[in-house]
Amino acid sequence: MLFIDSLNQLLFPTRCFGCAALGLSICSSCRRDWHPGYYTRHISQLSVHSAVPYSSTASRIILASKEDGLEGADNLIISAIVHVLSKADFDDHNIRLVPIPSSPSARRRRGRNFILDIAGSVGQRSGLPLSDSLELTRRVRDQSGLDATARSYNMQGAFALKKGTYPRGDLVLIDDVVTTGATLHEAGRALRSAGFNVIAAITACHAQPLR
Numbered sequence: 565m566l567f568i569d570s571l572n573q574l575l576f577p578t579r580c581f582g583c584a585a586l587g588l589s590i591c592s593s594c595r596r597d598w599h600p601g602y603y604t605r606h607i608s609q610l611s612v613h614s615a616v617p618y619s620s621t622a623s624r625i626i627l628a629s630k631e632d633g634l635e636g637a638d639n640l641i642i643s644a645i646v647h648v649l650s651k652a653d654f655d656d657h658n659i660r661l662v663p664i665p666s667s668p669s670a671r672r673r674r675g676r677n678f679i680l681d682i683a684g685s686v687g688q689r690s691g692l693p694l695s696d697s698l699e700l701t702r703r704v705r706d707q708s709g710l711d712a713t714a715r716s717y718n719m720q721g722a723f724a725l726k727k728g729t730y731p732r733g734d735l736v737l738i739d740d741v742v743t744t745g746a747t748l749h750e751a752g753r754a755l756r757s758a759g760f761n762v763i764a765a766i767t768a769c770h771a772q773p774l775r
Contacts, residue, residue, distance in 0.1 A: 581628045581637045582621035589636035590625070597621035598640060600647040603770050607745030610737075610752050611764045613652050615644035618741060618771035626740050626769065630678050641740060642685045644768040649690050657763060658733035661687050661694045664751055665723070667704065683738040695731035697760075698723050698751055707747070712773065715746040723754035731755070737765035744773055 579586055582594030590598060600615040616622055629637035663683035671677050680696055687694040701724045707715050737751050742765070752762045 581625045594621045600644045602651040608749050610748055612742050613648045614767045614770035615648045616769045618769045622769045641682055641768045645686050645766055646689050648766050659692050660731055660733040660735055661692050662697050662735050662737050664739040665698050665700055667700055697726055697729040697731040699726045712744045715744045719746045719750040723751050725758040731760055735760055735762045739767045741769045742767045743771040
């Protein structure tokens, strides 16, 4: 086994997800940018809890997880979300995690449902149940090139409760990044309009809101 591990390191050496330097999955320099803390903000009725300020390092880690499916990058995101869960005051609540759904085209391209996989691992580590309760009801544009107004319009009415699901308890949305909060706001609206209790959202990263 040691020989196989050594051979793998020769053929596929470990590189930092943040800067691609050889050695560790995240180097000491990039670790300063990806150092889980605890940040909160409010979006409409939703309290959003996050671990890491968005940066170029955070962007590369998220892309390595989301688009390349790299396990080490997944683990950094999962650990960040679990860290926030440990800091948030949810002791008096019956928490159930609800992942933000990916579009069908994104699932086909990536070969997996990114946030569902992340939230499932968060649930395993934290002992909290998962409810895959939301689905996209229409096609939406990629949010990355849109301003705050366009993001809000893009997400209006985009989510609905999955047929046959009944997410009991106090629901906490899970996503990778919050920027304007348009996606989280719409997810919360879809669940509340169906009569369910959404108390918060947790993201690995938080970005400065766009105008």
